Amino acid sequence: MAKKNHTLNLDDLKVSCQNCSLADLCLPHGMAQEELEQLDDIVIRHRPMQPGQHLFRPGDRSYALYAVRAGSLKSYCITEDGEEQVLGFTLPGELAGMDGLGGDTYASASVVLETSSICELPFERLQSLCHVLPSLNRQMMKLVGREITSDQHMLMLLGKRSAEERLASFLLSLSTRYRSRGLSPTEFNLPMSRQDIGNYLGLAIETVSRLFAQFQERNILRVNRRQVGIVDLETLRQMVEPCVSNPSLSQQA
Amino acid sequence: MAKKNHTLNLDDLKVSCQNCSLADLCLPHGMAQEELEQLDDIVIRHRPMQPGQHLFRPGDRSYALYAVRAGSLKSYCITEDGEEQVLGFTLPGELAGMDGLGGDTYASASVVLETSSICELPFERLQSLCHVLPSLNRQMMKLVGREITSDQHMLMLLGKRSAEERLASFLLSLSTRYRSRGLSPTEFNLPMSRQDIGNYLGLAIETVSRLFAQFQERNILRVNRRQVGIVDLETLRQMVEPCVSNPSLSQQA
């Protein structure tokens, strides 16, 4: 009986790109059954990782892309004067490590924020497989292109926008990304600290805190530490309106 | 005689990736002779373009990457409230249009700043050729990865750095890029207006102007409108030092 249970579990628990609910956000998007199996062969799955563990650090030999199945990551780099600069957050279905494509080493670091399941996709194998599967290649280009677009969106935000607009934009980005993963777009837990948010948005941590308080005051949010409820999505949208470029309705990665 | 002249010119003027002096900065880097000929077949070369002409605008169907042979480009997008946000500048040997990889349309615009020679590389053909030439595919990934790294560098700059550090970083970036193209790293013409510089760096145009004056005062630069001479490269380097991340010596695109 024990044995039967065991084998059953093995089957049930087998994770693969084919039964991953995030497949249509991640690399497998648009791939055929047979192609998926080939992708499965090159994906390495680890046991869940704990907060504070690093996938890679700046200078590490660039080795793989990392797809988040569950949990979240923070990417950042360290400046000469020892300060951290947060570059972004990776949510389920998204990829980290793309900056490793540019050279032999990563330029940034990637650290786990909460207990997370991560898929590892070694560059070498990915390249070879791309060679055989044009659809995979196309999807990779697409994701890389989106990363660039999304970075450009941030450039816009940091270049011109007020503290209020930045935080509103950040919250909307999270909301959109959670919704596309089938999670609530209005009730979620922030996986990152105020420190990280401020750093990411180019604001002092005190400013972030004050804005959260103010948004709550104005009945736009309900905030309790990391638990956020968006009350008035519409007002948030109006705040960021001047930030959005015209034709393409902001498609943040 | 007229005929002889004619044929001679045709031979002399034939531009191709094989005899392009920028080949080792651009896509052909690391490709074999035979492979280069294949790349040549898919590259479209236009007659020189004039300032103000657009390669593409936001919402245009994304169709090609553009390589600059000579001259320079500005990429930017327009926000809902009609303001322009400059995203970057493309110098000889560099590529524009990568954000078109992310979707069916471009998210940004690309405009010619000075009379320029541009090579057009249609996505479709590029993809097909990548499928046949792994070295091309690898080089494309590399350039795309660098684009991401470079955007991240800008995020850093805009997020945390003072006006002085931003302008110093900008000047050093130009210097580095001109040097790698075999041009003088200390004497060059700015292809863009103060307006564009300020917009790009997230600064008011007046601030840029004042900083140029101040740098001149401190004997770091000689500036006359768009003509710039860097007098004290070392001081500039010290200014940006806190911006640079540790391990990889800043490799701006």
Add this chain to the structure above:
DNA sequence: CGGAAAGTTGACGCGGGTCAAGGAATGTGG
């Protein structure tokens, strides 16, 4: 020569950074 665009310079004020103090949640050892 005239009008527009680009760049410079000065005066002023505000958004948000900095500093400082305190509260709330979580961990730690006795």
Add this chain to the structure above:
DNA sequence: CCACATTCCTTGACCCGCGTCAACTTTCCG
């Protein structure tokens, strides 16, 4: 189970870097 430390967050007071406004100069171009 309770003192105590630590980390994370909040709130208030102050002030400075840089944006804004305005006036002027220089260059460009028809």
